[in-house]
Amino acid sequence: MSQHFDADVAIVGYGPTGVTAALTLAKRGVSVVAFERDAAIYPRARAVTVNDWTMRIFQSLGIDERITKVIEPQRALRWVTYDGTEIMRVEHPPSALGPGPRFYNIYQPAMEAELRACAEEHGDLIDVRYGAEVTGLEQDATGVTVTAVDAATGEERTVRARYAIGADGGGSPTRGMIGGRLDGDTIDVRWIVIDCRVKRWWPDRDLLTFWSDRRRPVVDIALSAGNHRWEIPLEPHETEADFASEDDVWPLLKALGVTTDDVSIHQWAFYRHHTRMADAWRSGRIFLAGDAAHLMPPWAGAGMQTGMRDAHNLGWKLARVLNGELDESWLDTYETERRPNAAFYTALAVGLGRVIKQEATPAEIEEMNRVPEGTVTPFEPPLTAPPVLEAGWIRGPVGDASIVGRMVPQPVAGDATGRMARLDDLLGDGFVLLGADVDPAGLLTAAERERWDALGARYVAVRPKTAYTRGPEELVDLDEVLLPWLARYGVRAVAVRPDRFVAAADVSGLAAPA
Numbered sequence: 001m002s003q004h005f006d007a008d009v010a011i012v013g014y015g016p017t018g019v020t021a022a023l024t025l026a027k028r029g030v031s032v033v034a035f036e037r038d039a040a041i042y043p044r045a046r047a048v049t050v051n052d053w054t055m056r057i058f059q060s061l062g063i064d065e066r067i068t069k070v071i072e073p074q075r076a077l078r079w080v081t082y083d084g085t086e087i088m089r090v091e092h093p094p095s096a097l098g099p100g101p102r103f104y105n106i107y108q109p110a111m112e113a114e115l116r117a118c119a120e121e122h123g124d125l126i127d128v129r130y131g132a133e134v135t136g137l138e139q140d141a142t143g144v145t146v147t148a149v150d151a152a153t154g155e156e157r158t159v160r161a162r163y164a165i166g167a168d169g170g171g172s173p174t175r176g177m178i179g180g181r182l183d184g185d186t187i188d189v190r191w192i193v194i195d196c197r198v199k200r201w202w203p204d205r206d207l208l209t210f211w212s213d214r215r216r217p218v219v220d221i222a223l224s225a226g227n228h229r230w231e232i233p234l235e236p237h238e239t240e241a242d243f244a245s246e247d248d249v250w251p252l253l254k255a256l257g258v259t260t261d262d263v264s265i266h267q268w269a270f271y272r273h274h275t276r277m278a279d280a281w282r283s284g285r286i287f288l289a290g291d292a293a294h295l296m297p298p299w300a301g302a303g304m305q306t307g308m309r310d311a312h313n314l315g316w317k318l319a320r321v322l323n324g325e326l327d328e329s330w331l332d333t334y335e336t337e338r339r340p341n342a343a344f345y346t347a348l349a350v351g352l353g354r355v356i357k358q359e360a361t362p363a364e365i366e367e368m369n370r371v372p373e374g375t376v377t378p379f380e381p382p383l384t385a386p387p388v389l390e391a392g393w394i395r396g397p398v399g400d401a402s403i404v405g406r407m408v409p410q411p412v413a414g415d416a417t418g419r420m421a422r423l424d425d426l427l428g429d430g431f432v433l434l435g436a437d438v439d440p441a442g443l444l445t446a447a448e449r450e451r452w453d454a455l456g457a458r459y460v461a462v463r464p465k466t467a468y469t470r471g472p473e474e475l476v477d478l479d480e481v482l483l484p485w486l487a488r489y490g491v492r493a494v495a496v497r498p499d500r501f502v503a504a505a506d507v508s509g510l511a512a513p514a
Helices: 016-027 052-060 064-068 108-120 173-177 246-254 303-322 328-356 362-368 423-427 446-454 482-488
Strands: 007-012 032-036 049-051 076-081 086-091 103-105 126-130 132-139 144-150 156-166 182-198 208-212 218-222 227-233 263-278 286-288 412-415 420-422 432-436 458-464 474-477 493-496 502-505
Touching: 007 016, 007 144, 007 303, 016 032, 016 108, 016 126, 016 303, 032 132, 032 144, 049 052, 049 303, 052 064, 052 303, 052 423, 064 108, 086 362, 108 126, 132 156, 132 173, 156 173, 156 303, 173 286, 182 246, 208 328, 227 246, 246 263, 263 328, 303 328, 328 362, 412 423, 420 423, 432 482, 458 482, 474 482
Parallel strands: 007 032, 007 156, 032 126, 076 208, 156 286, 432 458, 458 474
Antiparallel strands: 049 103, 076 086, 132 144, 144 156, 182 227, 182 263, 208 218, 218 227, 412 420, 412 474, 432 493, 493 502
């Protein structure tokens, strides 16, 4: 097989997952060719929210300020019955992962357009082929040959890449080409999604409301840029044909008290809920990400975001492997780390779905919000709790009392020269060891230091704002967040990965994980 490569990585599918993968790879100089069957962005708003974890990924890509301009803060979630009884409410606490809200409302076509515009600025590294349908993937010991057909001309072309990522949705042809199986269930209830343009404000429009009812539960959510959505299940006797025109759709909204004075209908579509996961997310040099790897109900607002997090996790590792900074064995950690998180959000979505459909008992609802006694970590409901790694490239125990696997909070900090900025902007995008008022390098053995040096790690002492810095590789905890956070878990130093998860701590060993 020829050793000529047209790109380092081929990406099949160029929705939010594919674009995030392309941006993550291009940021470290990796060339990408992406194939997207559709010539234009899918016009319907599927996802409705992003949170501060996703925003921190955008920050790492240098695009968070641009994305912030096309999304809007989300205030709170509530579950309400039609008689006005509030079953449950989730108030969003301030973000611990960066300045700004914990959750945002989005209008997916607008956000996706901005993501693609950001990627266009990497035109020397990201080659996007719209209207190209991938019909074949053939891999060997050194790369992947991609066959694609141009929808307009019927011309067939092949491209050679070192690796490939299938980010081509729930019906993923890539998954089929590698012999993958999608396990799980599809709920046999069809929902109608009605997207509207707002014409005037109405009370509590800014609260994401789940109207809880056994027969007709409804999702009522403000999208960004003056858009609003309702998601309504069809009854057994109803079909898509019953809602062929706008006049057919309006009675559904009017039954909820929504009138033509409030909104104009923009578009509507139908879908079913899936709870499915691929049996394997990798076959040799070909990986699955996003809906190609997992499908979940919408109740946790995590489907699109889980895919984008897949793409970022795989992207930063793959880029470093291609650049010779990491061994190829690092790619084995992708599914190990991402599958449990996708399973967590799938289970959370199923549980929240039971609330909206009034299938959950009062005891189950209470348990969702129960504050455990004696916890080290401040309790937050699962929907808003900061992310954690359950497995993968980490060393030491995980759980409430352990800092390992947790994401480092991101306050504003200062450096030794007086510059003040968000923590990630001061740390850079590599591996970092942070010490609580101590040089973390001094806590390592010679062999441990050699291993971290091989990963290009920095060694940074975090000083209290009441003290002097003692050298250039130090930060000041201006917001008094980092030092109390380290003290809560009883650690003097932590090793932090490029994606800001704690890989190791001195209490369980600072040696680089195997």
